[in-house]
Amino acid sequence: MTSNSFPSPLTPWTRDDYAPHVYYSGAYKLADSGVSPLVAAARGYEHLDFGQVADFAKKNGLGNANSKPTSQVRAAAKRNGTLVLPWFRADVAVQDSGDGRRPAATTLQLRPASPRENPKTGKLVKYENLTGSESVIDAHPSTPREWFTNARRVLITEGILKGDAALTALLRANGITDDQLHIARNQGGDAAYVALRELMLTVPEYNRVLILSFVGVANWKHNDVWVSLSLKNRTMLLAFDGDLSTNWNVWNQAHKLWTYARNEGATVNLLNLNNTPGRPAGDLEMLEQGKVGLDDFLTKHGNWDDVLATIETDLPDAPPRPQGDVKVGTWAVAEDGTTVQEFVAGREGLLGEESLNRWVLRSNIGGRVEAYVTRRPPMEEEVETGIFGRGYVKEDSPRVESVRIRLAWLDDDGDTVEATVTGPPEILENPPSEWSKKGADVPEDVLLHPEWPPRKGQDWLQAIKSNKTTPVRRETAWSSMGWVPVDGSPVCAFISGRTVLASTTAGAKATVPGVTEEMLPGASKFSLPPLRGAVLSEEWKAQVRSDLHDLYEHYITLGPWTDPNIAAAVLAAGLRPSVPVRSTTVLYVQGPPGGGKSWTVSHVLSFHQEKKTWTNKSLPGSMKDTATSTEQALAQSNVWVMDDLAPSADRRQSESEQAKLGDTIRNVHNKSSRRRSGSDLKAREVFTPRALLIVTAENEHTINSVRDRTVILDIGKESLNSPVIDGFDHFRDNSRVPGRIMHASVQAMQHLAVLNGWNAMMHQLEGLSHRFSETAKTVIDSGENPAKSPARHAQMAVDLMLGLAPIHILCEMVGYTPFLDLFNADNGTTLPERVATVLKEAYASQANTTPARALLRAIRSDLAAGRAYIAGSYGLGDAPVPSAGTGVNVNANAQLGWFVDKNGEFVTRPGAVPIGHLIRRPKGDNLDVVMFNRTLAFETAQRHNSKLLPAGQEARSTWRNLKDEGLLHEHYANQGTKENRADFVYRLPGQGGQTRGVPVNLNVLLGDLTA
Structure with a gap:
């Protein structure tokens, strides 16, 4: 090898430079791709001969000699061996590297010296992905954590050879010499890994580019790497192969990734490598195919600076989508989407000549099926694991399905008009003239169109269903607020009214709130105020710290309740829905008229409003609501109120209300629901309670077993600290602090899940529950009531105390100590102990009501x-x-x-x-x-x-x-x-x-x- 002091526009390495780890065709490919020997050794490329397959399979856990992966490796190495390409999942590799461990390969890929022929296509299979291997978004294992989190630019390319070629060129462009990128023949992979990592750290921060590679253009989706990789305020560089402008499939995937990255806050640019002057005339393959790969560019056309010079700010226009052979009689939507045409046979002319087959206009209304929507509640197992679809069996789960059809036409001025028809799936089987009868919601503009419904409706519908210019979205609309899984993400999202909180922008877009105003009047009132800045950004921490201070001043320092235990219970209840563990708590607020029951409840609800919404005169539910409407509300919301159980002169009415309330409390406590059937004797939707239920009443419930399932808050005439009431109301109505704290609490849970995994976060909550349980038992079980077990009241205390966990987590995240002191027993009675004391009082009152x-x-x-x-x-x-x-x-x-x-x-x-x-x-x-x-x-x-x-x-x-x-x-x-x-x-x-x-x-x- 020739040593160079300055970067060369062409790469200097030969296949001999990769020995002893890689040789033959594999070494030639590495040299031809411009991957430096150090970069190759640090990744762990190796040559595998046929005789080494058994040891290789054992070392890499591929199974016995007859397993599919081992057989695949054996076939690849049979003739002249194979190059082994280790892939490393980017987020895991960077985490391991940052912790001082050399990452282990996530999956392996093979490049046989003598590739087999695909019998279906007749083409050679140059790369073999092992059976069952994970689709990986790769980063070189030596990539420092600082590059992953802080590099201003992120390069996306196909295949790790291109990615490693780009890394090599980037290092050379930043003063790393070719001698430094070479290796001694006795230098092992561990030493190369360390050496390369140290060299990467010398690259100035403003020149660093995080390089990510995936197997093919369609393999970027639904990958956990996007959860931990923030794209906000970064520039993404797309370096797809040069057939982007001619291959619709490649263009479509690039367009989707482009859209995703922009939605995540990135600026997206295209590296148009095909637009390269001076292409060598001998490069016949690329001339014929019309494309240049990133490694081809760096070995034959230019260096890293030349790559950056190809940046374009827009994708090229979409190439024609292949239509295949069109049969006469086919109906299809025109390219502009506003009309439907029929492909008809040509006619014989007067002189016997035949005209060509052609498209004929049949309708001036076009469209497409936009989405197939399944509206359902999340399964408990989905929220427990964070995995979309876990425990969901379509046939056995309550659901309502619908479709959205997007129609388009041109108005008299030639402008495109669009409208959406929503209805049951049955409308896809019936002509448009039958849609209204099937329960579809057809907009007024559509009904007024002179050509609605289209003639030959079934043919027209066939064209609409065949229009796949934009694929039909499979959406899940959630029929309940709270924690819901996200398809393609390991971290759940959270819904409150119109607010959707997710760990990524894509996750937020994929989460569809299904609780509409039509289903639950006032649903939008549960929306939360916005919170500025990304989680843990200085802006975010400053806002959360300020809000925690205001919360502390009002709930702890001012003390609106004369009993500080009540304040702790209200705090815990307000934030309890932010914890992704199903609540079985029923808060029973009892006391004389005008004593402050509804006022107390309004402050619990203040954590669930975007602006002034909930007051003592405006709460989301009433004792006069029907049992069924209350069931629905408890299944759809995060918190619900049955307000004002008052004595009645009508004995039957009083007994009926007591019975209804008793049934509801038992259902919430037991997480059960009533089953019902329709006139057709088929089971109807079951409303399983999910919300925190709050009841206000003048007297205690008459049934002991019902009282035994509630957290009782006694609010009397002397329970409120009158001088601070007005200021506390102003805080509720105008500060938006409680709602922002709720917002931040959800983000804190999601942040923990991103860092450690959803299961780990849930395990932490389980451990916290055990610690709270010990506190509850110690406080409640004083030994004064041996006749009654405190277990039920202790469990209710733990369930409510979980609402305090977000406060502790947020205080640790932003460094706010006054609240943290209230979790330290050395500083007096803790917040969890105060909540347990509320349950102790209820337990004492119930001890003699067995x-x-x-x-x-x-x-x-x-x-x-x-x-x-x-x-x-x-x-x-x-x-x-x-x-x-x-x-x-x-x-x-x-x-x-x-x-x-x-x-x-x-x-x-x-x-x-x-x-x-x-x-x-x-x-x-x-x-x-x-x-x-x-x-x-x-x-x-x-x-x-x-x-x-x-x-x-x-x-x-x-x-x-x-x-x-x-x-x-x-x-x-x-x-x-x-x-x-x-x-x-x-x-x-x-x-x-x-x-x-x-x-x-x-x-x-x-x-x-x-x-």
Whole structure:
């Protein structure tokens, strides 16, 4: 090799310079492409002979000798060996390189010395991609991380040989000598990798170009590299082969990539290498094909500066799309898209001559099928994994399908007019005259067109469906807000009203909100305010830091609620939908009229508005809404309110509202929904709740099991700090801070997923849940209520506490410490502990409302009202407690359902039901065992106390709960029974036979009667 001090317009290397790693045809190809020996060695090109295949397959994990990849390698190396080309996924390679590790190849490609012939095309297969190999966007493994993140320009080319040729030319143009780009024969790949990386770091930052390569023009799409590679404010250089202006497929892919990059904020330029003067006359192949590759250019036409001189700012006009042989009778949309024509046979002239077949105008309305839309909710597995389609089975999933047909015509002035018809897929099977009958929405301008509907509608429709100038888009419109997967991206997007937040611009464009105003009136009110700057840019961090400060000042420093625990719960509830874990939280805000319930809820909703929207007089839902409309809203929104459960003079209405609310709360808590069918007996769409539900009510819910599934916030007359209310309302209505914090919280989650992967981010949230769980158990379970497990309340606390995670993440990202201090137990009660305290108070209030205790309360009520009574041990007509002369409190009889008549005798009220006996404990003198008839006692209690013992609650399980809670008489408590029964055999004195009863201590039922 000849050493040069200055870059040469042609490359100086020969095939001998690549030994001992590459030789024969592979070395010739590297030299012919202008790839320097150092660049080649650092990547790891190698020659593979037939005898080395077994070891090669084992080293690279290709499977046994009969596997498809191994067989493929063996066939490629059979005659004269093959060149092995290692490909490296750009984002992974740069990450490994930045962490000090030499990247491992993502996939392998082969270039056989004697390529096989493709039997279908008769052409030689010059490059073989291994079966099952990943489609990779490649960057050279020595590429420094700084180039990936900061290089001003990004070069896109086909094939790593072209990419490595470009890297070589770039280095030579920046003062790297040919001697430095050479290698010693004993220099290994590791040393070459390090040496090249160090040389790349010497290139001035303003001259650096990130070089990316992919296998073919269509393989740039749906690749994870675009998720981690920001194109904003960078220049993309497209270096496709020179047939761009003649090959429609190549042009189409270039156009799509061009559009994608521009949407991502890049400036896009074309390297038009085919427009190169001075092409050698001997270059017959390129002359015949009319194209120049980037490596061809650099070895035969010019250097790196000459490459940059070919920049053009626009793509060439699209070449004609191949139509194939057109049959007579074919209907097709004209090239301008505004008319439909028929290809007709030529006619014989008067002199017997025949005219050529020709196109004849049939309709002055053209068009195309723009999109096939599937409207559906995201699957839970899709959000858990971040993978579009995971767990989705079309036949088994709720969905609504539709199509959009884009029509076009020329008006009287010759201008193009467009309109969109939307309807069910059935319109693709029916002529336009039937579309309205099939439920299509046909715009007014179309209906008014004099040629609508077109004649010969089926032929016209065939032309519209055959028009593929722009491919039909397959869209998924999401029937719920919140987190949804993105097709082609490993990071979910987030929808709130009209706002779509995604990790890339392409992801945002691919995410279609399906909750329209027609489906959910007021849906757009949930939109979020914009947030300036890219994530972690100085502009973004400054805005988020300022907003966190304002949030802290208003929620923590000013303290609008006298109980700081309420402020923590409101913060957590407001941001809870930003965490990609399905919420089962129901916030039950209760208190007297005018106490601030709706006002408190409006501040939760302030995190879900773009401008002043939600106030104490304007909330998104009402207790008067129908059950079905509430179900739909909970399935479609991120947060929903059932406002104003107030006492009603109409008992039936009150019971109906209580029942409706109870069913809704259970559905949210259990993530379940009602199934329904239509008149055709086919299943209709199921509305599975997804939203955070907030209820406002003047009183607590009447059913214990419903209250047990809610996070109760008690808002009384003294709950609000009156002097700061007006300022807090101004903050809600005018600052937009809560909405921007919600926006930033979603971005923070997506940023973590981009850095570490969606699964890793979800795993972090799972770990956080475990830590929150320990906090919740410690705060809630003080040991004061052994009869009731705190597990449910602890889990509800954890679910709500997850809403605090975004605050902690954002504070760490932007360096705001006051909020971080509230997560440090050394600084006092933490925010998570404050949320847990809210649940502790609810748990304490619920501890004595278990089914067993509710039963005893109901029985006590029946006895006091005279609806039931406890008989004595000698018969149903005997009062249970003897006369006062025995020293026992005579008032006990009154509390057991008896009263004294005018004759001074103990009697029961007419119709009273005997539900048990008062007896002495076995082998004892104490008259303190109440033996309940488990059927009569429970049925009577349930009949008159439906709020305490709702329909559906069973006697057997309730009595057993009495035993589990330690409420049985102490003499019987530790005695075993078959089938874990709560009733025991007893005998009444002087009466034959035995009977069974549930033993309860008299003092447990009524209190200490002897005091």
